[in-house]
Amino acid sequence: MEKFVISVDQGTTSTRAIIFNEAGSALASGQLEHKQIMSQAGWVEHDAMEIWDNARAVVGQALGSLNITRHSIAAVGITNQRETTVIWNKHTGIPVYNALVWQDTRTQPIVDRLAQDGGINRFREKTGLPLATFFSGTKIVWILENVPGAKEAALAGDLLFGTMDTWLLWNFTGGVEGGVHKTDVTNASRTMLMDLRTLAWDEQVAAEFGIPTQILPEICSSSEVYGIVSESSLLRDVPISGILGDQHAATFGQAAFNKGESKNTYGTGNFLIFNTGEDIVLSKNGLLTTVAYKLGDAKPVYALEGSIAVTGSLIQWLRDNLNFFDNAPEVEDMAKTVKDNGGAYFVPAFSGLFAPYWRPDARGALVGLTRFVNKGHIARAALEAVAFQTLEVLDALNADSGVALTELKVDGGMIQNNTLMQFQADILNVPVISPVVTETTALGAAYAAGLAVGFWEDLDQLRSRWNEGKRWIPNMDDAERQRQIKQWKKAVTKTLDWVD
Numbered sequence: 001m002e003k004f005v006i007s008v009d010q011g012t013t014s015t016r017a018i019i020f021n022e023a024g025s026a027l028a029s030g031q032l033e034h035k036q037i038m039s040q041a042g043w044v045e046h047d048a049m050e051i052w053d054n055a056r057a058v059v060g061q062a063l064g065s066l067n068i069t070r071h072s073i074a075a076v077g078i079t080n081q082r083e084t085t086v087i088w089n090k091h092t093g094i095p096v097y098n099a100l101v102w103q104d105t106r107t108q109p110i111v112d113r114l115a116q117d118g119g120i121n122r123f124r125e126k127t128g129l130p131l132a133t134f135f136s137g138t139k140i141v142w143i144l145e146n147v148p149g150a151k152e153a154a155l156a157g158d159l160l161f162g163t164m165d166t167w168l169l170w171n172f173t174g175g176v177e178g179g180v181h182k183t184d185v186t187n188a189s190r191t192m193l194m195d196l197r198t199l200a201w202d203e204q205v206a207a208e209f210g211i212p213t214q215i216l217p218e219i220c221s222s223s224e225v226y227g228i229v230s231e232s233s234l235l236r237d238v239p240i241s242g243i244l245g246d247q248h249a250a251t252f253g254q255a256a257f258n259k260g261e262s263k264n265t266y267g268t269g270n271f272l273i274f275n276t277g278e279d280i281v282l283s284k285n286g287l288l289t290t291v292a293y294k295l296g297d298a299k300p301v302y303a304l305e306g307s308i309a310v311t312g313s314l315i316q317w318l319r320d321n322l323n324f325f326d327n328a329p330e331v332e333d334m335a336k337t338v339k340d341n342g343g344a345y346f347v348p349a350f351s352g353l354f355a356p357y358w359r360p361d362a363r364g365a366l367v368g369l370t371r372f373v374n375k376g377h378i379a380r381a382a383l384e385a386v387a388f389q390t391l392e393v394l395d396a397l398n399a400d401s402g403v404a405l406t407e408l409k410v411d412g413g414m415i416q417n418n419t420l421m422q423f424q425a426d427i428l429n430v431p432v433i434s435p436v437v438t439e440t441t442a443l444g445a446a447y448a449a450g451l452a453v454g455f456w457e458d459l460d461q462l463r464s465r466w467n468e469g470k471r472w473i474p475n476m477d478d479a480e481r482q483r484q485i486k487q488w489k490k491a492v493t494k495t496l497d498w499v500d
Contacts, residue, residue, distance in 0.1 A: 001071070001072060002021070002072065003072060003073070003074040003455065004019050004021055004027070004066075004068070004072055004073055004074065005019070005073070005076075005077060005446040005449055005450045005455055006018070006019050006020075006059065006062060006063075006073050006075075006076055006077070006235070006446070007020070007076075007078070007079060007242075007442035007443070007445040007446045007449070008055055008058070008059065008076065008077070008078050008079075008168060008445075009079050009080075009249075009439075009442040010051060010055065010078070010079070010080040010081060010164045010165070010168060011080075011081050011246065011268070011441075012084075012101065012102070012103075012267070012268040012313075013033055013034070013036070013268060013316075014031050014032060014033040014034065014054075015031070015032055015034065015051055015054040015055050015058055016029055016030065016031040016058055016442065017029060017030045017055075017058040017059045017061065017062040018062065018439055018442040018446075019062050019063075019068075019073075020442075020446045022455065022456070023465065024437060024443060024446075024447075024462070024465035025437065026437060026439050026442070026443070027066055028063075028065035028066035029061070029062050029065070029439075030057070030058035030059065030060065030061025030062040030064075030065065031058055031061070032054040032057055032058055032061075034046060034050050034051055034054055035047060035050065037098060042104065042105040042106050042108075042351075043104055043106050044100075044101040044103045044104040045099060045100060045101060045104070046084065046098060046099040046101055047098055047099070048086040048088070048095045048098070048099045048164075049094070049095065051099070051164065051167075051168075052167070052168065052171050055168055055171075055172075056232070056233055059233060059234055059235060060234055063234060070229075070234055070235045070237065070238055073235060073238050074238075074450065074453055074455045075238065075239050075240070075242065075449040075450055075452065075453045076172070076229065076238055076239065076241070076242075076449060077240075077241070077242035077243070077244075077249075077442075077444075077445030077446045077447075077448055077449030077450075078165045078168055078169060078240065078242065078243045078445060079165070079243070079244050079245065079246050079249035079441050079442060079444065079445035080163060080164040080165040080168070080187070080243075080245060080246060081101070081164055081268075082102060082163060082186075082187060082190045082245040082246060082247065083102035083134055083135050083136050083139070083163065083190050083191075084099050084100065084101045084102050084136075084163060084164050085099060085100045085136045085139035085140055085143070085161070085163065086099040086100075086161070086162055086163075086164070087143050087144075087150065087154075087159050087160065087161050087162075087215065088159065088160055088162075089153070089158055089159060089160075090158060090159065090160045090176065090181075091158060091176060092176065093175045093176045093179075096143065096147050096150050096153070096159065097143050097146075097147045097150075099164070099167075100139040100142065100143065102134060103268075103269075103309060103313075103350075104133065104139065105133045105351050105352065106133070106142060107133045107138035107139055107141070107142050108133055108360055110138040110141050110142060110145075111131045111132060111133055111138055111360070114131055114138070114208065114209070115131050119131075120132070120358065123192060123205055123208075124282065124289075125282070126195050126196065126197075126202055126205060127189075127192050127194060127195070127196065127202070127205065128189065128196050128280070128282065128288060128289030128290055129192050129288055129290075130288075130358055131192070132354075132358060132360070133351075133352075133360065134307065134309075134354065135190055135191060135192045136161075136163060136190060136191040136192065136193075137192035137205075137209050137211065138192075138209075140161055140191075140211050140215075141209055141210060141211065144210070144211070145210075154212045154214075154215050155212050157214050159215050160181055160215055160217070161211075161215040161216055161217070162181070162183065162217055163187045163190070163191075163245075165183055165184065165187050165243045165245070166181065166182065166183045166187070166217045169181075169182060169183075169226060169227065169240060169243070172227075172229050172230065172233055172235070173226075173227035173228065173229065173240065174230040174232065175232065177230065178230075179227075179230075180226055180227035181217045181218065182217050182218045182219075182220050182227070182243075183217040183218070183219060183220070183243065184219070184220055184221060184222045184243035184244060184245075184294070185219060185220070185221060185291045185294045185300060186243075186244050186245040186248040186290070186292070186293060187243065188201075188217075188219045188291075189290045189291040190245060192205070192209075193205055193206050193209070193211065193216065194219065196280055196302070197280065199219060199294070199300060200219060201213055201216050201219065220243075221294040221295060221296050221297070221298075222242065222243060222244050222248070222252075222293045222294050222295065222448050223241065223242055223293075223294075223295045223296055223448040223449070223451050223452045224241060224296050224452050225239045225240070225241045225452055225453070226240050226241065226243065227239075227240055228240070239449075239452075239453060240449070241448075241449040241450075241452035241453050242445050242446065242447070242448030242449030242450070242451070242452060243448070244293060244444055244445050244448055246265075246271075247265055247271040247273055247305065247441075248273065248290075248291070248292055248293055248303075248444070249440075249441045249442070249443075249444030249445045250263055250265045250271075250273075250411050250412070250440045250441045250444055251263050251273045251275070251292060251293070251303070251444065252292075252443075252444030252445075252447055252448060253411070253437075253440030253441060253442070253443035253444030253445075253447065254409050254411060254435060254440050254444075255463045255465070255466040256273070256275050256409065257275070257301075257459045257462075257463065258275060259275055259276060260274075260275060260277075260401075260403065261274075261275045261409075262274040262275065262397075262405070262409065263409045263410070263411060264390060264408055264409070264410050264411075265410075265411050265412040265440075265441070266312065266386065266410060266411070266412035266413065266414035266415055266420075267311070267412040267413060267414070268311070268313045268316075269307065269308050269309050269310060269311055269312070269313065269354075270306075270307075270308040270311040270386060270389060270390055270393075270412075271305060271306070271307055271308070272305065272306040272390065272393050272394065273290075273292065273303045273305050274303055274304045274305070274397050274401065275292055275301065275302075275303050276292075276303055276304055276401075277302070278300070278301065278302065279302060280302050281302070281304055281400065281401075283304055283396070283400050284399070284400060285356055285395075285396035285397075285400050286306075286355050286356025286358060286396050287304045287305060287306050287355055287356065287393070287396050287397060287400055288304070288305040288307060288355070289302065289303075289304060290302070290303050290304075290305050291303070293448070295448070295451060296452065304400060304401070305355075306355040306390075306393030306394070306396060306397060307354045307355050308354055308355060308389045308390070308393060309348075309349075309350070309351040309354045310348040310349070310350045310351060310364075311348075311385075311386040311389065311414065312328075312412075312413060312414050313348075314346070314348040314350075314382050314385060314386070315328045315382060315383075315414075317348075317350070318331065318378075318379065318382060319331075324378075324379065329416065329417070331379050331382065331383065331417070332383070332417050332418070332419050332420070334375055334376050334379035335376060335379040335380040335382075335383055335419050336376075336419060338374070338376035338377050338380055340377075340380065341368075341380045341381045341384055342370075342372055342373045342374070342377035342380075343368040343370060343372075343373065343377075344366060344367070344368045344369055344373045344377045344378060344380075344381040345366075345367050345368050345381055345384075345385070345487055345488055345490075345491035346364075346365075346366050346378065346381040346382050346384075346385045346491075347362075347364060347365045347366075347385060347488075347491050347492050347494070347495045348364050348382070348385055349362035349363050349364050349365070349498075350363070350364050352499075353495065353496075355392075355393050355396065356392055356393060356395075357492075359495075359496055360499070361496060361499040361500075362495040362496050362498060362499075363495055363499065364495065365491065365494045365495045366378065366381070367491045367494050368487070368491070380419075383417065383419060383420045383423065384423055384427075384484075384488075386414065386420060386424075387420060387423045387424040387428075388427065388484075388488040390424060390428070391427050391428055391485065391488075394408070394428060405428075406430060407430050407431045407432070407433055408424070408425075408428060408430055408432045408433065409433050409434075409435070410424075410432055410434050411434065411435065411438055411440040411441070412438075412440075412441075415434050415438065418472075421434075421470075421472045422472050422475070424472070425472040425473060425475075426474050426475060426476035426481065427476070427481060427484065428474065429474045429476070429478075430474065431471055431472065431473055431474070432471070432472040433468055433469075433470070433471050433472075434468075434469045434470045434471075435466055435468065435469050436467040436468070436469040437465075437469075438469065447462050
């Protein structure tokens with residue numbers, strides 16, 4: 001019987017299950033969106049129970065689409081939106097509050113409080129991260145401080161914390177009936193609570209946050225058998241053996257295993273990861289230091305990351321809040337009705353500015369408007385904003401690494417947009433390359449899971465699976481490129497100091 005690996009890809013807007021064969025080809029999938037709960041400015045929540053229900057359902061969709069059962073599945077991989085935080089009662093399996101999403105900015109007062117003694121880089125030497133609302137640590141604090149009885153229940157040992165990988169793993173392996181409470185090093189590295197060198201929870205940092213360590217999951221590698229799926233799923237008795245945060249999974253799926261290799265994912269936000277091998281590199285230019293992956297007992301591999309909060313979600317905002325179009329892909333048709341941006345620049349600092357600025361006081365701005373500007377210009381400016389933000393992250397990476405990037409590997413939903421990808425190549429002045437298999441996030445989790453159970457042999461075998469799909473070559477006059485970059489940087493200055 002032919003065997004396969006299934007990935008559960010729990011993303012910011014939807015949950016998917018994708019089945020891969022030994023060649024690394026995606027054969028079948030299932031997908032369900034979940035609600036975005038935004039009750040006030042800066043608050044973004046998900047219903048963790050809805051996500052668990054969807055995870056089970058999309059597994060069924062994928063298996064049914066391929067007309068196979070669990071007996072054909074060799075392993076399960078999980079990849080997830082990172083930093084999104086859920087705390088639940090281990091006796092009932094019910095979350096004490098909605099999951100706080102990585103985009104949520106309500107914890108800024110907690111960030112400010114923790115930064116009073118040592119500034120935003122207070123914990124950076126240990127964790128690789130600046131104090132910011134982005135990461136899980138302050139989200140845990142908010143729930144414990146604002147949900148009645150949560151702090152007391154946590155101290156009593158009744159609550160568990162997890163990012164979405166941990167939440168799904170616990171439920172898939174039995175939940176209240178012996179569910180496994182674990183995470184992997186990539187997700188743990190995004191909490192602000194893990195020491196990058198020891199790969200263990202740092203009790204001193206946790207104490208400064210006021211977080212009881214007993215609620216934290218066990219930290220494991222990215223590729224090992226964490227547990228066996230219970231009777232709660234169609235995948236019962238199948239091992240769960242790969243976990244990677246979504247951006248780390250995409251890096252793995254792009255076969256960027258070696259020091260100096262990188263990828264950029266275009267999704268709800270954009271995330272550039274640059275492999276630094278076994279070296280921990282602390283950025284001087286606004287990038288994050290993170291764990292790229294760890295395979296079983298092997299040494300961890302580290303990375304620099306440039307995180308951009310709003311890229312694909314800007315297109316969703318044009319669709320849902322301003323009703324510019326009915327479907328997100330239509331943004332390209334609208335942008336192509338004009339030959340340029342008409343002088344308009346859109347800086348989508350909806351959650352403040354992430355890398356390389358780390359300015360929570362910033363807010364979105366659409367500047368350079370005249371009566372000439374129409375919907376087409378605004379649509380084009382929104383797409384160009386994605387590329388400009390990526391340029392700034394790459395400039396920071398070049399400064400940190402001392403090595404200029406010669407090409408950019410890309411993945412994610414937005415790479416289907418040719419107008420965006422061509423502009424990205426133009427503004428970077430380097431080729432932009434996508435792989436044949438563009439579902440690199442799910443593929444990376446599948447690879448990690450398959451390696452752990454011998455479905456694939458080694459990294460060389462996985463590297464041989466990568467094939468170039470499409471290439472965009474830069475075609476912009478240098479003077480025009482420099483003019484546009486200057487205008488963009490001027491536009492960014494208009495977003496700063498907006499929140500007092």
